[in-house]
Structures are given as C-alpha cells and as structure tokens.
Amino acid sequence: MEVFFYLVFGALSAVVAALELSKNNKDRINTTSAFSSFKNNYLLVYSLMMAGDWLQGPYVYYLYSQYGYGKGDIGQLFIAGFGSSMLFGTIVGSLADKQGRKRACVTYCITYILSCITKHSPHYKVLMLGRVLGGIATSLLFSAFESWLVAEHNKRGFDQQWLSITFSKAIFLGNGLVAILSGLFGNILVDTLSLGPVAPFDAASCFLAIGMAIILSSWTENYGDPSENKDLLTQFKGAAAAIASDEKIALLGAIQSLFEGSMYTFVFLWTPALSPNGEDIPHGFIFATFMLASMLGSSLASRLMARTSPRVESYMQIVFVISAAALLLPILTTMVVTPSKATGGGMSFSGCLQLLGFCTFESCVGIFWPSIMKMRSQYIPEEARSTIMNFFRIPLNIFVCVVLYNVDAFPITVMFGMCSIFLFVASLLQRRLLIIADKPKTEDRELAKERDPETEPLNI
Template sequence: MDGKEEGGNGFFYYSLAAFTAVLTGLIVTDKHAPWRKGEGSAEFRSFQLNYLVVFVLAFLGDWLQGPYVYALYEQYGFDDGQIGLLFIFGFASSMIFGTFFGSLADRYGRRKSCLIYCVTYALSCLTKHFSSFPLLLIGRVLGGIATSLLFSAFEAWMVHVHHHDKKFPSEWLSSTFGYAVFANGLCAIAAGVIGNAVKDAAHSYVAPFDAAIAMLVVCFGVIAMTWTENYGDSHTDLTSLFKRGLMAMVNDKNVMLLGLVQSLFEAAMYIFVFMWTPTLGGEVTSLPHGLVFSSFMVCVMVGGAIFNRMSSQASTKVLAGRVRVVFFVAAIALFFPVFGGGWRLNYLAFCVYEVCVGIFWPVIGTLRSDIVPETVRASVMNNFRIALNGVVVVVLMHIESIPPTVVFSLCFAFTLLAFFLLSLLTSRLPPSHTASGDEQRQGGAEKSAKA
C-alpha cells in the first residue's frame, strides 16, 4: 500500500455539477450583466466582439498546449531534471526578453506585436515535432517570448482603441475584461476536449500542438484583416522607452504598487499550477486530471460572473476596495495544504482559489487601464512580469528540495502581501477616475522619465 486513498470519479463529477449549477445561477440572476443592460452602442459591441474573437483564438493557441507539454517531454525520454530545465527556460526567457518585446510593442505597434505572437508561438509548437533537447530549448524560449506578448500587447491594443480611437466611456471597459475572463474559461474547457480528441485520433502527443498552430494561423488572419495599428510612443528609441517604463514605475507609487500586487499574486498562481497535481495526486489513486481541470476552469468562470456584479457602477477605488477580501480568501485557500486536512478539503480549497483567480484577472486589467500610462503600457506590463518570472524560476529551480508545505506557505505569504499592498494602493486612489487624470499621470511620468 502506498497510503493513497481511492478517490473515485463520483466526487469530482458531483463537485463539477455543483460548480456548474452555481455558475448557471449567477449568470441567470445577474441583473447587472452587460447583455441584460444592452451596455454600449452598436459600434462598441462590434468592437468588443472583434476583440473577443481574437482573444479566444489567441488563448486557444495557448491552452491547447498546456496539458501535453510535460507528457510529450516524458515520451521523448527526458528525465525530471531535463524537463524542469525546459520549463525554467520558458519562464526565464519571458523574464529576460519580455521587457524588450514590451517596449517593441509600444514603439513599433501593438498590432504587429500580436502578429509576432502568432508566428512565434506557432514556431514554438513546430519544435515539438523533434526530440532534440537543444531544439526544444529554443522552442521554450520562443514560447516565453510569445507568452509575454500574449499578456501585454493584446490588452494594450484594446485599451488604446477603447480610450483613444473610439473614445468609448471608461465604465464600459470592465465589461470587456469580464467577458474576456468568462471566454477564457470556456477556452480552457474547449481546449481540453479538442486537445484530447486530436491526441486520441492521431495517437500522438504532438497533435494538440498542431491544433494550436491552426488556431494561431486563424488568429493571425483575423488580426491582419480587421485590426488597425496603434502605438504607445512611436518616436522614442527602445532604450529610452524601456527607461521611461521603469521611471513610470519608480516615480508613480500607484504604478509600482500595482506592479507588486500583480507580480506577487501571479507568482503564487503559477507556482500553484505546478503544485496542485502532485498535491492531489499524491493522496488519490487514479486522479481524474481532466475532471479536476474542468472544475477549476468552471470556478474561474464563476469568479468572472462574480466580478460582473462587483464591478457594476463601481469606480476604480470602490472596485479595488471590494476585491481586497478576494485576495485574503485566496491566501487562506492556498494555506489549506499546510494543515494536511486531506485531499477533499485541499481540492475544495483549490476550487475556491480558482474562483478568486477568476475575479483577479478582470480586476487587475481594469486597474491597469486606469493607472498605467498609455504611452508605455506594454513596457510597464512586461516590467511587472520580470519579478513574477524571477520568483517562479527561483522556486522551480529548487522545487524538488523544498517540502510542499513550505511551497504553499510561500504562496500564502505572496498572496497575503499582495492583499496588504492592494489595501495601500486602494487608500491612495482618488474617489473617481477621469480621462484628464489619466493624461496628467502620463504627463507626469513622461516628465519624470525625461528628467
């Protein structure tokens, strides 16, 4: 006997059904949902739909790969040390090259950067056809660069068009972020089904990566045909733009606080992604990974539905104040495995944590759109990820020698510190936000950077 408990699929099916029922109830009873209010003009809804189509295709290209990366490396005969090195290269490349590509997006265009994302990630997927370790390392570097662009250039393009090209009201922006989180949850679930189907049909772990390439090709085509170009600051060289991004963080305490909040929360989140499988799998025989993953994604969607209620007619300051409790709950949920309360309790705590993640994504996007200067938005967003990826790389390099209870204690500490910093940020925000206030912040950051 190995001490594991027979979990059975029944518990996970019932919990998935329960979470789905909660999600359905939230959607049906949400009187403030954008689709009920008919929020926005026809032009806005058309713009929003176009962005969400691209967003879904881009993230499908990412989600289709996730469940099969480790299994493919194992199939190629690599040991745990080599596989760990491959993952570290991905995070390290995002940390090292991400800032450069963020500045490139601001300087040479967000649309071009989104197109580069499609090409770069497709090339990364192509390397999976080969069992050459050096080639796979190159693929991980390309994947790290693509991930940096995915989490910066797309949002920067959308926010610029919303505020500056179309001049839509700021309060409509939160609905786009809410829809994006909801759509991302659907993407993850659909990617699991599609990936499993193509893997079984082709009898190969490479097939999901080919499906991802197909999504990225379609995404490239939609962007090329429907998006116009926009820039942060197109008249400044990359080095100066990078410095201005850093100075915006140094001289504006709100930008710095927001960056720390995001980096700490996401660092804990990415470490959690590596830890939930061994934590649950170490206590349950034949853990149904697909059911657990689907439950997590439904919980993320529950979080997105809760956000729609939290953000209704709320200023940035009010929204940040409301979401503080979410950070605190997320920290407590990550601390449950330290107590050793059993796999059922840990699983339910992880589901609560995923609900918090579902609230976090649109909240942090809304805060970034209000606080981060437009001219260096992509640069600053990738600067945020330097600390995030640095923390994750350090933890992963020592993951085999650190007890799981210590890893989860670190995740608890990161998230709790993010809670305190968010509380400080909330106290510094003005009661309401105006476009002129955003312009003043941008001007102040630019003057500081030039000084």
C-alpha cells in the same frame, strides 16, 4: 470518489449558469452597437489566441517525456521558457509600444506557431529553441493584446467603464470556456483519435493562424509613443521612471507579481497535493473543474465591475485574503487529518477538502484577471503600457524560475505557506493602493470648498 468529482463539477456548473441567467439591469451596462461589434471582434481573436495556448499546456511535459527526457532535462526546458519571458519580455513590450501593438499581436502568432513546429523534433536544442520562442510569445500574449484593446477602446471614444465588460468576458471565455473545450479537444486528438502528443500543437497552430488572419484583416494599428528619437534604452528608462515616480503603478506591479507568482506555483503543486501517495486522480477532469471555478469568478467580477460600489480597489482586498486562506488548506488538513500512507487508490478525504479549497482559489483567479486589467487601464500611462506591463513580469519570472529549480528542496506545505503569505501581503498592498487612489478625490473636495465660500462655515 468519482461521485464527489461529479458533484463538485455539477455544483459549479449550476452556480455559473444561475449567475449568468439571473443578471438584471444593475448587473449589466448599456452600450452601443458599435461597441458590441468591436468587443465581439476582440473576444473572437482573444479566444482563438487562448485556444492556441491552452491546447499546448497539458501536453508539454508529456511530449518531452515521450521523447525520452527525464525530470531534470524537462525542468531546464521549463526554466528556459520563463527565463526567455523575463529576458526578452521587456524588449518586445517596448517594441510593441514603439512599432505598433497590432504588429506585436501578429508577431505573437508567428512566434508561437514556430514554437509549435519545433515540437516535431526530438532534439534537445530544437526543443530549447521552441521554449525560448514560447517565452517571447507569452510576454506578448499578456501585454500586447491588452495594450491594443485599451488604446483602441479610447481612440474610438467608448466609455471607460465599458472596458470592464470586455475584460470580464475575455476571462470568462478565454480562461474558462475555451480552456475547458481545449482540454477536451486535445484529449480527443491524443487519446480518442490516437494522433500522438504533437497533434494538440498542430491544432494550436491552426487556431493561431486563423486569429492572425482576423487581426490582419480587421484591426487597425495603434502605438504607445511612436516618436523616432526614442531608442529602447530611453523607453526602458521612461518606464522605470514612471514606476518609481508613481506609487500606484509600483503597488500594482507588486500586487500582480505576488498573485501571479503564487498562481504559477499552485499550477506545479496541485497534482502532488491531491495525490501525495500516487492516488489515481482524473487530472483532465480536475483541470476542467478548476477552469469552471475560474468562470465563476469572472462572472462575479462582471457583476462587481458593472456597479459603482464596491470599487475594484476595495473588493480585491477581500479576494486576496480569501485566496490566501484557500492555499492554507493543505497545511491545515495535514494538521487535522492523519495523512494516509497507503499508495494508489482514489483521492483521500483530505484531498477532497483541498480540492474545494483549490476551487475557491481558482474562483479568486477568475476575479483577479479582469479586475487587475481594469486597474492597469486606469493607472498605467498609455505611452509605455506594454513596456511597464512586461516590467511587472520580471520579478514574476524570477520567482517562478527559483521555485522550479528548488521544487524538491522544500516540503509542499512550506511552498503553500509561502504562497499564502505572499497573497496576504498582496491584500495589504491593495489596501495601500485604495488609500492612495482616494487621496486625489479628497484633495479635490478640499480645493472645491476653498474656492466656494458658500461651503465654508460662517465665522461669527
């Protein structure tokens, strides 16, 4: 089956290369040198931040197990991370809007570096503290940087459509190329150089420190609502009121929670799905293949967003339906292909089919990230952007904590079926968002007809 892995990886590499090299003028947006300099600076910082995050991911569970902790204790540590993000995420998001997004990004670097330092201790309480700090850092990573980018982009007077370039490139590099290189670099540190499972966390600290230095030296500060008379509670109420009063924002939050909840559940489930009987599978190579599929999706997204048609709200309906179908494969294969009961060995035929489906899902993930960023930049009000974005993560973190706590209580097919249903619901909500987003344009055309008598039909 090794040949199959190489074929899938090679095919995805060829398609990504072909997509990038075949881009024509219709697939590109003409910009200015000032914007290019601004974009490249942000992409450098974002890539360093993501390198600091991706280096840690593959070795967190392994490090805890090396310290002698069992599955139950490790599960509690993971739940602490998501719980911390849920409890403190909205607070740090509000502070970012009020105290400054640049400060929030620097806080992310410091918090995550401290989290990495705790990995040197085998003591459970210290590791728990590290997970809490990591949860806070995750909330900042997925809100403060995007909020700073959108505000700074608008403050400098760049075209609104140019944001899609930065978003798609950030996902292509940060969630694709950097993820692959980080996985390989971590493997060299731990396996080739035998530096131990803490080495990737030390390397992550170095990348985060370099990124923080660039932020401090080249970024300017921007705010959401810096008024002194608003405390955190007032900001929370304002963000909640914005979500409740604007159906577009509420729909966007529901769509994001449904998709990301399914995505994080997939992260926990893909290994037992591909090796249900302890089959010997190349985890690192499969992870790199998934990231390559994500790069494929972000490359497709950059083409789609460079054109006026189809709109983001339109094509994302199709993306959610495809992703729902992709996660149905584990259920379909168990119904069609007789499961093998032999332990060990290589990946089974049904596993190979599922791998193709999972690559399809990861391609949808690559399209989702820049597309949801584009929609958030359009619909979320600037004065409470970070606060609202972290409000969106509350149901996501609750969902992931519940899944982690009950991961052994349900068959894996039930879990995938649940994710597929959530993704299908997301496509229905996306359809609703498209209809609502089109309403103001229809009303404007009707008002224009009323004001211009020449557009009215003659009454004889």
